[in-house]
Each structure stands twice: as C-alpha cells, then as structure tokens.
Amino acid sequence: LADGKFNGKDCYMIEAMPINNTVKSDFGYSKRRMCILKDNFVTATIDIWDTAGKPLKHIEFTDIRSYGKVKPRWQAMKSMAKNLQTQHMTQVIVNDFAAEKTLSDKLFSPQSLEK
Numbered sequence: 087l088a089d090g091k092f093n094g095k096d097c098y099m100i101e102a103m104p105i106n107n108t109v110k111s112d113f114g115y116s117k118r119r120m121c122i123l124k125d126n127f128v129t130a131t132i133d134i135w136d137t138a139g140k141p142l143k144h145i146e147f148t149d150i151r152s153y154g155k156v157k158p159r160w161q162a163m164k165s166m167a168k169n170l171q172t173q174h175m176t177q178v179i180v181n182d183f184a185a186e187k188t189l190s191d192k193l194f195s196p197q198s199l200e201k
Contacts, residue, residue: 092121098122102117104116115136119132129147130146130147143167153183154186
C-alpha cells in the first residue's frame, strides 16, 4: 500500500488478511488496514472489514506520549473505536501510565494470578 498520513504525520499503511476462511471465520474479520506512524512505530488507526467485506470498525489512537528514560516507549492515552454498521462508539482514556517500574515476582505467582 502507499504511505499515508494521520494528523499530519507520515505513516506506513499495512493491510492484513486472514490466511484462509477458517481463520476469517474465527476472527470475524476479512481485512484490517493499519496506519503505523513512521516516527515511533505506534499504531495510529485501524480499519476493520467484516467477513462479507463491508467496513465494520474504525479505531483511532491519539494523545500519544513517550514514557521511559532508559528505553522510551510510546503509549496512546486516548482511543476511540466506532462500529460503522451500528454507529456505536467506545472511548478509552488512560489517565496514568508508568514505564520502567520494577514489579515483584510475587505478582506473577500462580496464587496471585488466580485471585
């Protein structure tokens, strides 16, 4: 695909399709097209088509911030997903995000994960 733009920034356009009808049926999508920002490789948009090939969803990721000093990571603080067939919209806002935090191994023990 040709390169694209999102909010004035250059992006790579990537299209992904299921390898076969079984995978298409399992996932419920016939195609995804993503806009990946060239400067930080963060996904900016995702467009999704249903199994009949009709546009189904559009998702945008905004307010993208850099976190971490040792190894910078990028995080979208806002995302908006719209079902193009029903017009239903879902917005997710991240109020707090931390990177490079040390977590106790106890958090990942079977006992903790079963809680």
